[in-house]
Amino acid sequence: MRRADRLFDIIQALRVAKAPLTAAELATQLEVTVRTVYRDIATLQARRVPIEGAAGLGYMLRQGFDLPPLMFTLDEIDAILVGAQLIQRTGDPGLQAAARSVLSKVTVALPDHLRHHLDVPPIYVSPFGASVPSSIDLNDVRQAIRSRQKMAIDYIDGDGVETKRIIWPLAVAYFIEATLVCGWCELRQDYRHFRADRIKSGQLLGETYPADDGRLLQDWLTQVGQPQPERMRESSGGKK
Missing domain, CATH: 1.10.10.10 (Winged helix-like DNA-binding domain superfamily/Winged helix DNA-binding domain)
Structure with a gap:
């Protein structure tokens, strides 16, 4: 080195x-x-x-110290490319646009002799992934997580049962087959996971849920462990 x-x-x-x-x-x-x-x-x-x-x-x-503009190695450029392409599989248009913006900023920052590596990248990631939800904006969900806002959703589970929920969004889990909105459900008084493509409507509420220094999120992570699809079954109309 x-x-x-x-x-x-x-x-x-x-x-x-x-x-x-x-x-x-x-x-x-x-x-x-x-x-x-x-x-x-x-x-x-x-x-x-x-x-x-x-x-x-x-x-x-000491806090407040900023580094000068960064230079990337070829391995780091490849990592950025793979990450940006993987984001295209999430079904989250907001993140997809942000990934394209990141790539454009990285391209501008690179010297000419490295820029060609992004122009014709030797990296390919399959575009197959989760579908874009048609009735809820994942930007709103991520905003609700950042601002601790409650959300009201209409949800239809895999059996076709429709319920109305008020949830405290805590995380978004991106899997190849689906995107899950994870949070505390006031109806079930427990943690629940909702497939984004089965949320038929979603609305940010003016009410915030209590600040807890991340304890709710930590409790959820303790329950599911390392988030995996089989450990994060979606919420159903019954009291599962």
């Missing part, structure tokens, strides 16, 4: 760390010696990167 790349990786590691990182932890991540990390930290501090801490105690990056 080039030293310039290593210095950048140290800054990145410190930016995302939730607690001070010791030189030993950084050395393990970067696969270098602790002595090398000490030298690199000293170099960054000499270049006025606001790294605070000391040997044996750990290091942290």
Whole structure:
């Protein structure tokens, strides 16, 4: 690894760390010696990167520090391409448009000798995926999650049973065969999953659900474990 790349990786590691990182932890991540990390930290501090801490105690990056514009490796460009193409399979037009915007911004940021890699990408992802829901805007669902807004939905399950629900949207789960809206259902007083293509209408309500510092989401994740289709059966009209 080039030293310039290593210095950048140290800054990145410190930016995302939730607690001070010791030189030993950084050395393990970067696969270098602790002595090398000490030298690199000293170099960054000499270049006025606001790294605070000391040997044996750990290091942290002062909040508010921004990196200069990033340069991507070919592997990183491939990762962005695959991710953007996979998003085309989600059935979420809002995210699909955002993915196209990301690719256009990355293209502008690349130098000429790398830009051709995006012009004719050597990457292909099957376009098969979930259908776009016709009666609910997934942008609204994601907005409800961010703002903790309740939603009123009319839902028809796989047996054709229609129910009206008020839900607290917590997450959107994108699978190849379907997109699920996951949340707390006031009718069932439990977590439920709703196929987006079976939601016949959805409306953001003015009422917000309680702020809980992420406990509802964590409780849901505990119940379903690592989200998998077989663990996330859709809600039905009965009291399942």
